[in-house]
Amino acid sequence: MKKLVFFLTIALFLTHCSSAQTKPADPSIFAKSYDYVNDFEKILTPSQIKELNDFLKSSEEKTKIKLLVVTTSSINPYTDLTDYSMDLDKYLLSKLKIDTSILIVISKQLRQIQVQGIDKIRAKMSDQEMKDIISTYSIPELKKGDYYKGLQQAAVQLIKKVG
Known part of the structure; x- marks a missing residue:
């Protein structure tokens, strides 16, 4: 458990600028379309996906903050969730x-979560505040196996902070 928290802490501190790719992204490994909630790992029920999707869509209409959730069981050919997310x-x-x-990328199978924001929201929320929100609201629920509640609470708090 300590390893998971340590990895999440490290992953959340990394920003867009701190990691450089040596090769360009291979678009064939990513889906051809994305919605607000993209449950490729199948860890949410259809009703949970709909509720979270509806919440994120209405939040974007109110705040102009677009939050996407992606679940994935594999990050191949990547070896690092941060690189995959970027x-x-x-x-x-x-x-x-x-x-x-x-963008929230989570993998139940890999036991990892990566949250990253664009530079324009950093005026309203620091990387540390983003990490604190995930640690406080999401990780306890993920540890219990309630992925929907962990993602939902993280989304609510992140949007509340930057909205």
Whole structure:
């Protein structure tokens, strides 16, 4: 458990600028379309996906903050969730024209979560505050196995902080 918390702490401190890719993102490893909630790992029920999707959509209409959630069981060919998340964010913007403010990538199988925000929200929320929100609201629920509640509470708090 301590290893998980340690990894999450390290992963949350990394920013877009701190890691450079040596090769460009391979768009064939990412899906062709994305919604607010993308449960590729199948850890949420259809009703949970709909509720979270509806909440994120209405929140974006009110706050202009676009938050996307992606679950994945594999990050191959990547070995690091941070690199995977950064390339996914670049892919969303460049190929699909989806400009996310906050991207949450979670893997139940890998026991990892990565949350990253764009530079413009850092005026309202620091990386440490983002880490604290995940540690306080999401990780306790994830440890219990309640992925929906962990993602829902994290989304509510993140949007509340930057909205």
